[in-house]
Amino acid sequence: MSAASPSTARKPSARERLLTAADELFYAEGIHTVGIDRIIERAGVAKASLYSTFGSKDELVRAYLEGRHGLRRGRLLKGLERFEDPRERVLGVFDVLDELAGSPDFRGCPFYNASAEGVPGGPVQEVSDSSRAWTRGLFVELAREAGAKDPAAFAAQMVVLYDGASVGARMDRPAMAPKVARAMAETLLDAALA
Amino acid sequence: MSAASPSTARKPSARERLLTAADELFYAEGIHTVGIDRIIERAGVAKASLYSTFGSKDELVRAYLEGRHGLRRGRLLKGLERFEDPRERVLGVFDVLDELAGSPDFRGCPFYNASAEGVPGGPVQEVSDSSRAWTRGLFVELAREAGAKDPAAFAAQMVVLYDGASVGARMDRPAMAPKVARAMAETLLDAALA
């Protein structure tokens, strides 16, 4: 609440600039292919600042993924606000994904992508697991509100659809998969209420 | 099993040994993380042989992916032979995936994994695209035989399920996603016939 620097545009901190640069490059090109030097160059930050802030590339990767998790959570919750009807809120998840996948920068799920690059274990799997658990939990809640007979089972179905739509949107352009998934979700929701 | 067949006990060629070593290592750990030296060591092959046979790591990667494509095609066609009923043959795709995903070595779709590691374009995308096209075509054919009203549309749904099941099986162990996908396919198949 304090501060309120209206006219003077504060320059983002080195940490913030590093995170946005890492986010753009890691997501667009992958983690292994993007070196530290590319990141600090884009961020306009000294290498020493990166290492005094994050300690290692691995920790920068963790921060990148945690940022992506927060982004996704925020985008979904905000995107679902516009829907009132519980049924529409379930399907709305695929609407949000569809909007996102329409962007030419869309490259699929950052957690799966990161996971595909390395051996299991480590920070990547931690953040990835927690992000998946959150998504599943969201679907369970939406399923309950929509009156599904077995919310957990229905949520498991929606997770499969969500993953499949995300993969399809990355691999086949233009991305039709999210719309297909939405239609499937509609059919399955009918079946889950009966 | 006796030593009585020396003529058939031929040692695999350098190319074959390289391909099996590359297949195991690339699939298990990813392409960037596995260096040439690891591959030639496991294959028991000289580095010069690798480069005289394949020319570059990129071409070895292409050969690895083409091998995976052939493997998958063969596994699916063979796995579907046991089913007679057209409906069972559609669902059988998910049975085959379920069996595969039960193995502890399962690490998801090799094409998506490879694609997640690099920038678009290049051999990876080529093989990946053709493999996805083949899968889609298989589903179209199965859908037609099963009597779907719109085989292409139904196949698009099945591809979403297949991708989603594959991702889920890689990210959440033990892998429940293929069974979930099979159940969803059953419901959707009913809807696609009506």
Next chain:
DNA sequence: TAGAGACTAGACAGATCTGTCTGGTATCGT
């Protein structure tokens, strides 16, 4: 038996990557 082709072992070059370290500059609270 001689030679061609397939293969092995490993040194080497050149690039690139992560991470460290030195040293200098700007800003801010007190």
Next chain:
DNA sequence: ACGATACCAGACAGATCTGTCTAGTCTCTA
């Protein structure tokens, strides 16, 4: 004014990676 903090610029070390090259071994065949 002054010290603390945050930051910048870039050299450097050490590891690792792809790809090349030399030189020698084995096997089959004409």
